[in-house]
Amino acid sequence: MRATLSDPISGKDVPALKLKGSGLELIAIPDRALDVYSLRFAGTLVSYTDPRAGISPSNFVEDGVEGFSKNFFAGFLTTCGLIQSGRPCEEGGRRFGLHGRISNTPCREAEVREDTEAIVVTGVADEIHLEGERMRLERTIRLDLRAYLPNFGSEPTPFMIMYHINFGAPFLSEELRLSADFEYVGDRDTGAEASAAEAVKMGARGSSGREKVYYTRADLEKGVRLESPATGVSALIQAEGLNWLGLWKSFSDPAYALGVEPCNCPGLGRAAARERGLLPMLMPGETRESAVRAQFSSWRTMP
Numbered sequence: 001m002r003a004t005l006s007d008p009i010s011g012k013d014v015p016a017l018k019l020k021g022s023g024l025e026l027i028a029i030p031d032r033a034l035d036v037y038s039l040r041f042a043g044t045l046v047s048y049t050d051p052r053a054g055i056s057p058s059n060f061v062e063d064g065v066e067g068f069s070k071n072f073f074a075g076f077l078t079t080c081g082l083i084q085s086g087r088p089c090e091e092g093g094r095r096f097g098l099h100g101r102i103s104n105t106p107c108r109e110a111e112v113r114e115d116t117e118a119i120v121v122t123g124v125a126d127e128i129h130l131e132g133e134r135m136r137l138e139r140t141i142r143l144d145l146r147a148y149l150p151n152f153g154s155e156p157t158p159f160m161i162m163y164h165i166n167f168g169a170p171f172l173s174e175e176l177r178l179s180a181d182f183e184y185v186g187d188r189d190t191g192a193e194a195s196a197a198e199a200v201k202m203g204a205r206g207s208s209g210r211e212k213v214y215y216t217r218a219d220l221e222k223g224v225r226l227e228s229p230a231t232g233v234s235a236l237i238q239a240e241g242l243n244w245l246g247l248w249k250s251f252s253d254p255a256y257a258l259g260v261e262p263c264n265c266p267g268l269g270r271a272a273a274r275e276r277g278l279l280p281m282l283m284p285g286e287t288r289e290s291a292v293r294a295q296f297s298s299w300r301t302m303p
Helices: 064-070 270-275
Strands: 002-006 013-021 024-029 035-041 077-082 089-091 094-096 108-114 119-128 134-141 144-150 160-168 177-179 182-187 212-218 224-228 233-240 244-251 256-263 287-298
Touching: 002 024, 013 108, 077 134, 089 270, 144 160, 160 233, 160 244, 160 287, 233 256
Parallel strands: none
Antiparallel strands: 002 013, 013 024, 024 035, 035 077, 077 160, 089 094, 108 119, 119 134, 134 144, 144 287, 160 256, 177 224, 182 212, 212 244, 224 233, 233 287, 244 256
16 A cells, blocks of 8 residues: 655655555555565564654765764664665775665665565665666565665676664563574674674663674574564564674664664675675676565464
């Protein structure tokens, strides 16, 4: 169903798609690369959405931290990339803002159709830079998020993508349990190795005034499981074509959120990623495919 959302900054109406099925209710925004503004399962709000943040891409200018943050409503999904993800940086005389541009790039060819199994939403967002990079995100939402990412430019280009999946209250609480098969856990700020127990420890609303971020290697085909005793809802996040996982913990008030972030590279910014030998490259005409699948279930009946 087509709908509109009011942008908190400009007051403009922003087109949206409301989808409902299999106990899920979500709102996707074509003008934001088909990112997902909110998600409910079995009537329970699962995602975190900042109601103060901008929605319209017209608010966005790539400018350090502020450009992205101004429009970071979080939602269930914010896509980061495609030639920059993570901290702002400068490389080759160019400045790259926090998490890149793709989340603020409108989709063309946005289409909703029904097949025998599900409602399917598709769209294409092109990220084109004056300096020459020409990248494309071809997205499909069908109770999973699948993307085909071709480099349709003439030069090799850095390629960074992060699926910034965000959970909030009431699904998120101090009792939320997160589990995965971790091979490595690193603290973003110190660069030091950290324990998995530290990374998955939750906190109450207002228990910390600062965000904490970890970058991990985990078995994403097996997935990340989240179990919410507060709501009786569990989630399983699985990924294909991605070999890193970020964990973002913001336990302040009102920004009480947990980010689970399948990605192809730690969100260090492209300069730091290149320096550490972690920056993926996409050759001219080459296409990469990635997919993130979110499954939800309820293990008890709520009163």
